[in-house]
Amino acid sequence: MDLxxxxxxxxxxxxxxxxxxxxxxxxxxxxxVPDWDSFNHVYLITMIEEQFSVSLTTKEVSRFQNVxxxxxxxxxxxx
Amino acid sequence: xxxxxxxxxxxxxxxxxxxYMAQTVQKSRGYAPDWEAEFEEVLSRLFGSxxxxxxxxxxxxxxxxxxxxxxxxRFEREGVYLHKTYQEVAEAVYHNDAYMFETYLPGILMxxxxxxxxxxQLQFFRRVFGPHLTGRFADVGVGTGFFSRQxxxxxxxxxxxxxxxxxxxxxxxRRQIDAFDFGDRWTAHKxxxxxxxxxxxxxxxxxxxxxxxxxxxxxxxEVLAGMTQPGGHAFVTAALTAPEVDHIYLYRDxxxxxxxxxxxxxxxxxxxxxxxxxxxxxxxVPRSAAFFCRQEN
Ligand SMILES: C[S@@+](CC[C@H](N)C(=O)[O-])C[C@H]1O[C@@H](n2cnc3c(N)ncnc32)[C@H](O)[C@@H]1O
Numbered sequence: 356m357d358l359x360x361x362x363x364x365x366x367x368x369x370x371x372x373x374x375x376x377x378x379x380x381x382x383x384x385x386x387x388v389p390d391w392d393s394f395n396h397v398y399l400i401t402m403i404e405e406q407f408s409v410s411l412t413t414k415e416v417s418r419f420q421n422v423x424x425x426x427x428x429x430x431x432x433x434x
Numbered sequence: 435x436x437x438x439x440x441x442x443x444x445x446x447x448x449x450x451x452x453x454y455m456a457q458t459v460q461k462s463r464g465y466a467p468d469w470e471a472e473f474e475e476v477l478s479r480l481f482g483s484x485x486x487x488x489x490x491x492x493x494x495x496x497x498x499x500x501x502x503x504x505x506x507x508r509f510e511r512e513g514v515y516l517h518k519t520y521q522e523v524a525e526a527v528y529h530n531d532a533y534m535f536e537t538y539l540p541g542i543l544m545x546x547x548x549x550x551x552x553x554x555q556l557q558f559f560r561r562v563f564g565p566h567l568t569g570r571f572a573d574v575g576v577g578t579g580f581f582s583r584q585x586x587x588x589x590x591x592x593x594x595x596x597x598x599x600x601x602x603x604x605x606x607x608r609r610q611i612d613a614f615d616f617g618d619r620w621t622a623h624k625x626x627x628x629x630x631x632x633x634x635x636x637x638x639x640x641x642x643x644x645x646x647x648x649x650x651x652x653x654x655x656e657v658l659a660g661m662t663q664p665g666g667h668a669f670v671t672a673a674l675t676a677p678e679v680d681h682i683y684l685y686r687d688x689x690x691x692x693x694x695x696x697x698x699x700x701x702x703x704x705x706x707x708x709x710x711x712x713x714x715x716x717x718x719v720p721r722s723a724a725f726f727c728r729q730e731n
Contacts, residue, residue: 385454396454397503413504417496420453 381423498541534602551708575644579607655698676720700727
């Protein structure tokens with residue numbers, strides 16, 4: 356993931372979780388972000404699909420446990 | 435060991451698979467005082483000490499729920515369900531053993547406890563239909579066998595017939611019913627009731643979460659009315675504004691279901707509508723509607 360893409364991902368997280376200071380990092384999980392429930396998980400996926408022009412299956416998105424897994428998944432789609 | 439150790443193991447497995455669902459079990463504990471005892475019983479009878487099986491059930495629930503939520507997001511924008519024929523759904527879902535066993539059946543079973551509108555529908559079933567459960571019942575579209583099992587538990591003298599087109603559903607239902615030792619009072623029939631309507635008439639008929647899976651629900655309701663003895667009772671449910679992988683027919687309100695039930699020859703004696711969650715503004719929310727009916731012909 357290049358720097359532009361990283362910045363884009365940070366923006367997506369900040370919008371979804373309504374927190375302008377949020378700094379997503381690889382080890383971050385839903386337990387670290389107060390509003391990261393299944394509704395926001397789906398909102399996050401929808402935004403990522405739109406912003407990165409990728410399409411993710413439910414199997415793929417149900418399995419990422421932290422932001423690092425998400426980045427890996429996105430990398431595999433973007434390359 | 436705690437009294438509800440299997441629920442706790444499931445909770446741990448769910449948080450591991452999907453940290454964003456870590457609060458799901460804790461929230462559900464507030465649904466009713468005996469919620470946890472009931473959930474413990476089904477989990478321990480079906481999965482026992484098998485942590486792998488419990489984790490797979492958690493994964494199935496996660497995928498099933500996320501699919502429904504993603505489809506709902508799309509539905510909020512477009513206002514219609516994705517177009518699918520019954521044949522397409524049957525092939526992709528009911529006859530797709532891998533999907534049925536890994537996602538669909540464990541997913542649906544868990545929603546009976548973890549989705550408030552499903553759990554509330556179960557309370558309505560027990561309250562209004564329970565007292566009328568006598569003799570024999572037919573469960574049409576048994577799926578996981580959950581409602582057959584509930585009927586068999588409610589009255590230890592009743593016997594039941596389960597009808598379904600899916601081999602996987604009938605297998606899963608058999609497993610659940612046997613796990614509760616009700617196996618000798620229940621018979622499975624692999625049968626498409628639309629093509630081959632059963633000739634037997636029952637004092638009690640139930641069909642839960644099937645109507646919205648069909649292209650022509652009124653034709654199906656006629657079959658149900660034909661299977662119910664005159665004066666007998668039926669418990670029928672419909673999902674309203676609730677897209678799922680296999681939902682074809684879009685019901686927007688109870689009135690339409692009531693009209694179809696009446697056209698088929700049922701009087702609706704009571705009904706209940708439950709919301710999946712409180713709506714923000716006027717967004718559509720998935721709802722379950724359950725109808726307690728008497729055959730009037
Ligand atoms: C959502 S599931 C039902 C859930 C189930 N009542 C439970 O409590 O687990 C729908 C079921 O209806 C079955 N089905 C669909 N069309 C049918 C038909 N024409 N005749 C019999 N079963 C049918 C499907 O195979 C599937 O198992």
